[in-house]
Amino acid sequence: MAKSALLKSSLAKKYWMALTGLFLCLFLVGHLAGNLQLLTPDNALNFNKYALFMTTNPAVKVLSYLTYASIIFHAIDGAMLTYQNAKARPVKYAKNNAAANSAWSSRNMGVLGTVILVFIVTHMITFWAPMHFDKNMPLQTQTITMNGQPSEYYLTTDGSYLPKQQVDQKVIYIKNRTEFYNAQANVKIKEGYKDLYKITVAFFKDAKYGLVYTLLYVLSMAVLAFHLHHGFASAFQSLGANNPKYNGLIKGFGKGFAIIVPLLFAIIPLYLHFILKA
Structure with missing residues (x-):
């Protein structure tokens, strides 16, 4: 009886492991699609629009919470399965040629x-944390030359500009991190973009640690590739999708996914650090 219950528990863990893993694969595709905008020169505004959408759209917020829960559940479930498998494995198994x-x-x-x-x-x-909680996160600005004089302007969500000088002179003040208020009338007039693009580029171009950050990111993507290489096909097998007609297709797609997605992610910091001009 206890053995039957344990088996069911183990199968349940594998099902949830597979479901959360496949959901996180979908998340990776969506996240990658947004991040690939970093490879386009002078695309800061579009990337910051994407960041604003990802942090304010109600539907995306629900998906975000589901993603956080999936990451936590996937990690805990994986740890439990690893422990359970190690405990159930006979000692003599260690003597076998596991690599074969x-x-x-x-x-x-x-x-x-x-x-x-x-x-x-x-x-x-x-x-993620600065985007959500850092009260001093910079807002996106752009230098515009008018009448031969360059001036810095804040970009606003309605497609217009506000002179940074007016904020510096307290004619306009910033409230709730992104909202521009007329100081005299105390009314909201515009809203700006949090400059996640600037933070991202600065992180990988950091004079002291930028190369280290870049290499660690690439290494992490290599680890992700190995994890996906086994996990993708294994997830379908755990869910019972084990048919000779489709196994080759699933494994082939899984291998392609495990290579292409991490590779594209890895290209982004390499481009930002080595190619993009500051």
Whole structure:
């Protein structure tokens, strides 16, 4: 009876592991689509529009909370499965030639997942947290030359500009981090964009640690590639989608996904650090 309950519990964990893993694959595709805008020169405004949409749209917020929950559940479920499998494995199994029986990535999913979790937490502290909580996060500005005189302007969500000089002179003040208010009438007149583009570029171009950050990011994407290489096909197998007619297609698509998605993610910091002109 206890054995039957344990088996059911193990299967349930594998189902949830597969479902949350596949959902996070969809998240990766969406996140990548937005981040690829960083590869387009002079595209700061569009990237910041994307960042604003991702943090204010109600539907996206719901998906974001679902993503956070999936990451946590996937990590906890993975740790429990790793522990459960290690506990159930006979000691003599260690003497077998594991490399001949399974891929390296499949034997080290726990380690790979842990590295990815550390990366996600670091990534959120670096970019997600300032976007949501940093009261001093800069707003996007642009230098515009009029009558031969360059001046700095704040870009606003209605497509217009506000002279930064008016903010410096307290004619206009900033409230709630992005809202521009007329100081005399005390009424909201415009809203600006948080400059996530500026923060992202500065992070990877940092004179002291930019190269280190870039290489660690690329290394993390290599780890993600190994994790996806085994996890994608394994998820379908856990869900019962195990048919000789489709297995080759699923494995082939999974391998392509495991290479292309992390590779494109890795190209972004390499471009920002080595190619993009400051």
